[in-house]
Amino acid sequence: MRCQYCNCSESKVIDSRPTEESNAIRRRRECCGCGRRFTTYEKIEQLPLMVVKRDGRREVFDAQKIRSGVLHACEKLPVSAKQIEEVCARVEQSAYQAKDGEISTQQIGDMVMLELKKLNDVAYVRFAAVYRKFTDLATFMGELQKLLDENQRQAVSGETN
Numbered sequence: 001m002r003c004q005y006c007n008c009s010e011s012k013v014i015d016s017r018p019t020e021e022s023n024a025i026r027r028r029r030e031c032c033g034c035g036r037r038f039t040t041y042e043k044i045e046q047l048p049l050m051v052v053k054r055d056g057r058r059e060v061f062d063a064q065k066i067r068s069g070v071l072h073a074c075e076k077l078p079v080s081a082k083q084i085e086e087v088c089a090r091v092e093q094s095a096y097q098a099k100d101g102e103i104s105t106q107q108i109g110d111m112v113m114l115e116l117k118k119l120n121d122v123a124y125v126r127f128a129a130v131y132r133k134f135t136d137l138a139t140f141m142g143e144l145q146k147l148l149d150e151n152q153r154q155a156v157s158g159e160t161n
Helices: 065-072 081-096 105-121 122-133 138-159
Strands: 011-018 024-031 037-043 048-050 058-062 102-104
Touching: 048 105, 065 081, 065 105, 065 122, 081 105, 102 105, 105 122, 122 138
Parallel strands: 048 102
Antiparallel strands: 011 024, 024 037, 048 058
């Protein structure tokens, strides 16, 4: 690391600790040339994850698109910002575990739907309506009926979300 003050290439690490998100290491350094201190961050270099669209096109994964969809689905519902961030983080982490560095939009959508189903039924149905492109009331009602049937089975068997 070159010192930002004197451009000396030698420094020593004074302190090293993970960042709050634990996705990088923060290092406090002291320049061997001028003695001034500065901070550096060390992060894992992530290879780009490619998303395969329905029409076969590929684009770089953008976690903001997931966040936007989840925020829209949870709008005006009793879902906290922390819960939304946790859903998005789980989906993003799962997406990066894809083999060959590629994942389909269908796989991402299914992961989001699974997470929203556990979080809030209304958010799940809102997301499903857009994601599955419901074109008529019958398709929409069919999805609602599946959700109601599942909730009833869980109530009878004593399961909880």
